[in-house]
Amino acid sequence: MAQRFHSFIHDPERPRQKGYGALPFYQTLQALTGAGKTPILAEAVAQMRQSQAIEPIVLWVSKAKVVVDQTFVNFTDGGKYHHLLESFYVSPLSNCDPKLIDDDSTALLLLGTVATFNSKERGERLIFGAQVDRGGPSLWERLIERKTAQGYRRPLLIIYDEGHNLSDQQANLLMELKPDAIVLASATPKLPGKMGEIVELLTRNGYSNEDFRTVVDSKAxxxxxxxxxxxxxxxxxxxxxxxxxxxxxxxxxxxxxxxxxxxxxxxxxxxxxxxxxxxxxxxxxxxxxxxxxxxxxxxxxxxxxxxxxxxxxxxxxxxxxxxxxxxxxxxxxxxxxxxxxxxxxxxxxxxxxxxxxxxxxxxxxxxxxxxxxxxxxxxxxxxxxxxxxxxxxxxxxxxxxxxxxxxxxxxxxxxxxxxxxxxxxxxxxxxxxxxxxxxxxxxxxQLQEAREEVVLPTVMLDMQPAADFVMQAIDDVRIYDRDNEASGRVARVTQEVGEASEIERVIWTEQGNAMAVPVRWLFTRFVNRQYPDALAVCDLSDAKFAARVQIGSRAAKQIEQDAQNVVEVFLEHVRISTLPGLHSEIPMVYTDTTNANTFIHSIHPSYSGLNEMELQCAQALDNLGWPWCRNPENGGYALPLLEPGTSRRFFPDFIVWTEDAIWLIDPKGDHLIKQDAGKKIMALESAVSEKPIHVCLITLGEWDKTFNKRNNTGVTAWRLRAGLIGPERFPDFATLLESLVGLKSNVLQPEA
The missing domain is CATH 3.40.50.300 (P-loop containing nucleotide triphosphate hydrolases)
Known part of the structure; x- marks a missing residue:
């Protein structure tokens, strides 16, 4: 979202409308309830601020007073999201001191309900009334002008939480403010009044519906x-x-x-x-x-x-x-x-x-x-x-x-x-x-309890092997003053004599100093996006991390490269190991009796929701005689993944306990094996007192070591051998699992 805003706002051909001026950046945030909509919006605001040479004003509104009250608490000192916008001055919209709007030395966050301004008769709302005791013009007029002492117009970003409540009247009033950006947090946004007109003009200028949407993946x-x-x-x-x-x-x-x-x-x-x-x-x-x-x-x-x-x-x-x-x-x-x-x-x-x-x-x-x-x-x-x-x-x-x-x-x-x-x-x-x-x-x-007592070792990231290498990489970070400048662009609002009063011209000028941020903040932000656990072994107390660099400068880009290098060093040297003596039991599971399959040797009597491939694997596992279970995704047993990005845990489909090992078995679709083999087939260092853990992925058909599928015959096992990931071909699941896991000596085989 922030990258789109940056490109849009600094586009020399940014769309304009006669009588209105430069069109605002428009975006909807579509996220599952519970996805962290508020921190996502706050993070977007923080990044959008970076592309501005003048400290912005953020108008954060919602229909519900409950929403506004909660958001205000979250952003003020001591709130759970205060750190995301900690350099912003936070104020209720209704009690805003007009001087804060003119003062561009501090970013300003105003929060209020739409009832603060939503009225046909403007005399009914204090925000439209002249403030004689505070310098004359109404608060609403000051928000429209928002000029600094130097004559620059402060950027205005509007965030509408629960944006499906947006009405024609609200949209028209908000567009009066001529914002630089308006973001609606809603899965089903409306485009009433002036808002719809603005979006239609943007569409005519080459923007598509996809350009207007930021979607948070529900699986993530x-x-x-x-x-x-x-x-x-x-x-x-x-x-x-x-x-x-x-x-x-x-x-x-x-x-x-x-x-x-x-x-x-x-x-x-x-x-x-x-x-x-x-x-x-x-x-x-x-x-x-x-x-x-x-x-x-x-x-x-x-x-x-x-x-x-x-x-x-x-x-x-x-x-x-x-x-x-x-x-x-x-x-x-x-x-x-x-x-x-x-x-x-x-x-x-x-x-x-x-x-x-x-x-x-x-x-x-x-x-x-x-x-x-x-x-x-x-x-x-x-x-x-x-x-x-x-x-x-x-x-x-x-x-x-x-x-x-x-x-x-x-x-x-x-x-x-x-x-x-x-x-x-x-x-x-x-x-x-x-x-x-x-x-x-x-x-x-039905809720089914485990019918056999088995345990799983606790898996952890052993960061000690990586600590010295990471600190060496941090010591190598250098801050270069000569590359610490990036030009900013500011808009000066001008009005020529003789022009119609509603026509305004915005002149963009270069300003030498873009926004400067602490190196520590920039470095931490990047590492946190890539692999947050790496920060546990990062000592950023050195004074060089207190220095400030300007966003977009060569020095800032170098800091990001240094942070990426630290993540790569960490992932190269960190180890996955088990903790001796610390175990977890197998929990109860829900089973839908309308599509459940029963088994003899499984930890729970039955499992539901198995697809055809999973059912074949489960039946073959059951015939081995060893205790096994289906592992629930998100809430079951997981291994940490040593890959940067958002997916950081691996939930195998099945777990098998043999006399001398624990096997994690995961049938995969053809389209997933290439990306998953490198991430999920890993070596685990088990404590001396613990059974070793082995990982095996299974695909249908015959595959070669370059991940090309030769034919649909049999099945292929993917596992780590001699430090390399390679395929092993078998005629069926039963043969594969018996070869890898082994057959329990006293198990009765089903009759042919």
Missing amino acids: VLDAQLVKREIHLGGYATAEELAIAAMIEDHAALQAKAEELYLNFSPKCIYVCKTNIKGDELKPFTSREAPPIRIWRYLVNECEIDPRKIAVYCNLDVNRAHPLPDEFILFRGGENDYADFIEGDYEHIIFNLSLQEGWDDPECYFAYIDKSMGSETQIEQIIGRVLRQPGSKHYPDPRLNACGFYIHVDEAGVFMDMLKQVRLKLTNEMPSIEIKATGGDRRTL
Whole structure:
């Protein structure tokens, strides 16, 4: 996104519109909920800032106050994303001091809801009113002008979070500001009003729809363990109490598992329902039928949940004659309600749609949705509230990597129609996340415990062999003052006498000093992108890393090359080894009984979802007689990959325990073997007391050592022999696995 912005903004033929001026850079960020949308946008803003010679103003807006409040907390001092924009001055839009807009010595981040400016009648909003006590013009007029004392116009970047809420009126108002860039964070962006006109003009000037989109791969999000692996959807054509009771039972079981594993969080439940029933507030509390009250009473009276753990977040009608009980905790969405709500850390949250956008709590695992919730789109958005993974880490127990939905419907057909549409949409947007229909009775999805006790050694990166080599590479880093300049470009807004007032000319001039950043920041940023673990052995305390270099200078480019060299040195010398005496057990697995295959010697009684190639391999493994299991991706057993990039872990499909070794078996498609063989076939240094670990990839057909497929006969094993990766050809899976893994001596072979 930042690279596109840099190319667009400095293009001498940047598209323009008569009466408007230079068109803004337009981009949408399409990312799975939980992908880290806010830090992605912040990182993009930080990089876009680098291409500016004048410190920019960033206007970060959203429709929901909850979103804005949360974002403000995250970016201010002590917030979890403060480090991404730490040199920005952060201010609420409504309370912005106009002097901050004129002062180009510091980058400025303004946060506010669209309600701050979204009005047909401008007199209704303070942002449009003249500020006599602060120098005259309105805050809105100052944002349009944003001139520095030297007459330069400060760059303006607009970030619209939850951009699907953008309306015609909002779009037209935002375009009045004549931003240099506008970024919408939305998977389904709208192009209303002036925004659509701008995009149409850009399209006429050679830009395509792909130029307007930055898409975050959902598989990369899952691989990074930012979201849960599975979504379980259960329909309940019953009394609502039965659906809630099923959720409370599952919540209690998961809570016990989290405590057993000494996890530092407690799973949470949400209840999404309508708020009020007309006239219901005139009844005594014990007789009221408003869904939030009805659910609260059931949780407290029947499920015996401590009311101090329950929060109700909605605009609930209350009559003075029938007040709520003292223990009923209600948040109406007032000025400080969201901060107080977050601080309360409640385990059960009852709310309507007011909290839907923006509330971000990865500890939320379960959601009850009332039949009156409405459309499938709303349910999909609620799925996003429960999808985030606590600790950004998948756990051994599959229940800790899944979220459950308990949907109360009038009849089974309603749920099946809903399931079909939700599955269709989510499969397109979240293809790597499994969506399972559990049904109210849970008969189709079973949790299976391991029937044999086997363990796996803990694998780690042994960085000691790489430490001295990395420090030598760091010592070789040199900072060259003579190559430490890059020219910046600034825009001067001019208005010629006699021209129509709406016509303006922007004159670009060269400015000798581009933005300067610390070498340490630039070096760390690059290493972190390539292989973050390498930073563990990087000592950057030397004073040379405190020096500043200008973005785009030859010195800055040299720093990036030096950082790349450090990553390469680290990966060349680091080793993968096992820790003696530290083991992990095989967790339970979910099995869908509608497509499960049973086995004799597997760790779990059955496995579901096997494709044809995996099933052949599993059946051949079972015939060997050794204990084996199917290894779940993202949450199962993984080895670190010694390759730069975003994929840093390898989850083999199958694990086999023999008398003297552990085998990791991974059947691969033809299109993957060439790229995966070099990354995933590795040598592991096992502790003396541990069984050695061997890796083998398998492809269908006959292959040569140059990764060319000769024919479709038999199967080929790829493994490390004498330090080299090479193919071995076999007639079938059974022969291959018996040759590599070996046959258990007392196993009974199936009859021919």
